[in-house]
Amino acid sequence: MKNFIPDNVSKYDNVYDVLKERGFIEQVTDEDAVRKLLTNEKIKFYIGFDPTADCLHVGHFMQVIIMMYMQKFGHTPVVLLGGGTGMVGDPSGRTDMRKVMDVETIDENCRQFKKLFDKFLDFDDEWKYEGNEGVYKPGHENKTPDPGKAISVNNANWLRPLNYVEFVREVGTHFNVNNMLRAECFKQRMVDGLSFFEFNYMLMQSYDFTVMARDFGVKMEFGGNDQWSNIIGGIDLARKMCDKEVYGMTFSLLTNSEGKKMGKTANGALWLSPERTSPYEFFQYWRNVADADVDKCLRMLTFLPMDEVKRLSSLEGAEINHAKEVLAFEVTKLVHGEAEAQKALDGARAAFAGGASTDNIPTTEVAAADFGGEGKGLVSLIKELGLVPSNGEGFRTIEQGGLSINGDKVTDPKLKVTADMFKDGEILIQKGKKKFVKVVMK
Known part of the structure; x- marks a missing residue:
């Protein structure tokens, strides 16, 4: 069992309260029902990841951390790899259309994503989805996932074989175009133009939730706050198509005190792979966050107990640099391991203070x-x-x-x-x- 999260991470024993305490939760479809569900049952929930690159970045990592909390408290994370939806691309939060990728690139990116998820979650790799044969025919899982284990599935299984006319007859008839156009993910694209190609994305993501609710009992979808409209679409479709009561929850995006997305560097995204972003550069990013962002980053990106988070966040003046050093060390340790985090810390101290060895500077x-x-x-x-x-x-x-x-x-x-x-x-x-x-x- 991968044991990243200490038992003393929180005084609460309900994961909903833990996530709320850490400041993750933004919107919930039914707060009382969701809290009760997560108290009384161990559920399957999913987060979708479209393979837009061959590596995960810090934006994805927030979602990974949430899955780690859920697994810690006995729930079953379902990592949905977007081998089907990735062929279209989610317009949510975008000002332009995503680059269209070929199937080989998408499949390779999915394989690379899965390798990175294996670092953070315990998977039941014997579990698999035994696919359906079209919109009307349910599929099923080959076994119940082992308790406490995550599972991974690729929506290419049910999206790529679809017959388009069958899909729009059975799924498209449940969507009101006027309501779709009011969705935030589409509204901001209407000025510059939204292609019909992308307009289908909400139907595809909603169908994902419906298939997994119907075929192997997924009860919740999680996502960043920009996914709210897509999640609501899936909840409505699951109710209309197969009479399933499912729920959704969205989380704060990782933004700084000025409201800008974190995880961008001069060289592009802050990647989780050491080949794309060196552990030293990764460490330095967190060591140099603004004072106002230390509390949020400690809460969301480390597993330090909340008492320690509050103590470090309350430091002022030059002492806040100690909090930033702890933040950088903890996040780098989580992503790259303790040895690399220590090397990065030694290198940073040598560069800034003239102490220790300079061996670990790029x-x-x-x-x-x-x-x-x-x-x-x-x-x-x-x-x-x-x-x-x-x-x-x-x-x-x-x-x-x-x-x-x-x-x-x-x-x-x-x-x-x-x-x-x-x-x-x-x-x-x-x-x-x-x-x-x-x-x-x-």
Whole structure:
């Protein structure tokens, strides 16, 4: 059993109260009924993940953490991989249409997603969905999932084989277009244009919920707050098509104190794979969050007891940096393991305070020949290292006093980096207060 969550994470013994205490819950279809359901039964619930990339990012991780809480309290997470819905793409929260992917890419992305879920959830891999043969014919599971285990299913099983006319006759007749157009996910797209292709997405997601409620007893759908309209659609369809009473709950999106989504870096999304975002870069992101965001991040992204969350969040002045260090360590430990979290912590302390070893600071090897003679232009070098996006930005950074080499501020934007500037074959380049790269000559 993967034991990420300590028993003392909360004083409550109902997962609903735990999630509410941590600040996750945004909307619930029937709060009293849901709380009672989660108290009296161990249920199957699902969260859907469309395979828009070959890796999960921090936006997904919020949903993973919620599944971990549910599993901790004895419920069965159903990870729905969107091999069918991913062929269309969810318009919710989007200002443009998603890139259409081919089937091979979608299937490979689903496989990569499942590998990452295996790190955080215990699965019953012997369980499988034995598919239906169209809209009218129920399918079934091959067995009841082992108690306390998660299961994974791909909606390609029931969406890809569908006959379109049969689908719109049996499913489309239950949807009122006027009501659909009032949904927030569609409303914000009406100005720039919403394709009919995407308009089908709500029907597909609603059908997902209906199939799983009918065929293997899923009772709740969870999702980010942008999924509310799709979840309501599924609840209505399950009632109309198969007389099933099911429920929905949405969660706060991970946004900062200014209302902007967190998890975006200069290099794009903050990925959970070390190949896409290094553990050091991942650590640094959380170490550098705004003071106002520390409480929310500690509550939602760590499993520290609430008393400790409150204590750390109440720190002020320079002491808040300790809370940020704890946050960064705990989140990095959860995603990359304790050893990588410790390396990142040591590297950050070395870079910022001159203590400990610099071994764990991101390192780039360069050819010694590039630094012979007159050397190499510093601006060209920092652009190659990814510290600046352009030469112009490099010149501006130096002119504004934002660049240091081995702790000394650079004032000459035309400086050439030569071999004799390397100490024991290394130099440490720092941009601003937060970005460090160790350059090693080979």
